[in-house]
Amino acid sequence: MNHSLGYNLGMLAGVLVGVLVGVGIIALLFKLKVMDLTFDERQERARGQAYKYGFWTLVACLLLYGFSDMVLGRWCDVITGAMLCIAAALMVFASVCIVKDAYLSLKEKPRAIMTLLTVVSALNLGIGFMNWKHGRVVEDGILTFSAVNGICGLVTLVILVVYVVNCLLAKQEAGE
Amino acid sequence: MKNLRLKSARAALDMSQQQLADAVGVSRQTINAIEKGDYNPTIKLCLAICKTLHRTLDELFWEE
Numbered sequence: 001m002n003h004s005l006g007y008n009l010g011m012l013a014g015v016l017v018g019v020l021v022g023v024g025i026i027a028l029l030f031k032l033k034v035m036d037l038t039f040d041e042r043q044e045r046a047r048g049q050a051y052k053y054g055f056w057t058l059v060a061c062l063l064l065y066g067f068s069d070m071v072l073g074r075w076c077d078v079i080t081g082a083m084l085c086i087a088a089a090l091m092v093f094a095s096v097c098i099v100k101d102a103y104l105s106l107k108e109k110p111r112a113i114m115t116l117l118t119v120v121s122a123l124n125l126g127i128g129f130m131n132w133k134h135g136r137v138v139e140d141g142i143l144t145f146s147a148v149n150g151i152c153g154l155v156t157l158v159i160l161v162v163y164v165v166n167c168l169l170a171k172q173e174a175g176e
Numbered sequence: 177m178k179n180l181r182l183k184s185a186r187a188a189l190d191m192s193q194q195q196l197a198d199a200v201g202v203s204r205q206t207i208n209a210i211e212k213g214d215y216n217p218t219i220k221l222c223l224a225i226c227k228t229l230h231r232t233l234d235e236l237f238w239e240e
Binding site for chain 2: 040041042043101106
């Protein structure tokens with residue numbers, strides 16, 4: 001699908017403004033100490049291992065995506081393909097962190113994180129469902145950028161499920 | 177190998193894992209992992225734990 005130069009510039013400007021606002025909000029939250037990502041030495045080490053697994057998952061997925069594009073032809077937008085690879089890497093990173101008790105920093109509260117994951121997941125899955133219902137997810141047999149909300153929703157849902165299951169297992173272990 | 181000496185030193189001061197963790201600036205899971213022998217702490221953390229529990233490094237961490 002070809003768009004005019006004005007459309008593309010508008011999209012680029014929109015993305016840039018969105019990123020700037022996002023970075024500004026996160027910087028403000030850090031400054032106000034609402035967000036505090038301090039991890040202890042065991043958590044830092046565990047997160048390092050999780051980054052490693054996430055990185056190799058990303059590499060493997062990018063190779064797989066490139067190979068599938070070569071063999072099957074174009075089946076999704078490039079940005080959507082990249083998002084799929086990032087989603088897989090993020091799921092691996094978060095899951096390893098959760099299993100190793102290194103997902104939450106020292107100041108973060110489990111209930112707040114679970115609430116945040118639930119809200120983000122529900123919002124994205126809701127938007128993803130609407131996109132799918134209006135036929136925007138797959139156009140001419142190609143997975144479009146509109147699928148990204150669904151992908152993000154699925155990623156946060158998987159992370160939430162892994163987190164809850166890990167919490168339940170830890171409680172069970174502590175009770176034994 | 178489980179670190180039972182750490183666990184008993186903590187219990188002797190009537191401290192929970194969370195209280196010890198807060199005192200030395202780590203997560204409760206990290207104290208739990210050290211007691212279970214799943215994690216080898218750095219010397220910096222060992223010293224912080226020793227100071228908090230009023231014990232020496234030998235008493236808590238030296239293996240005969």
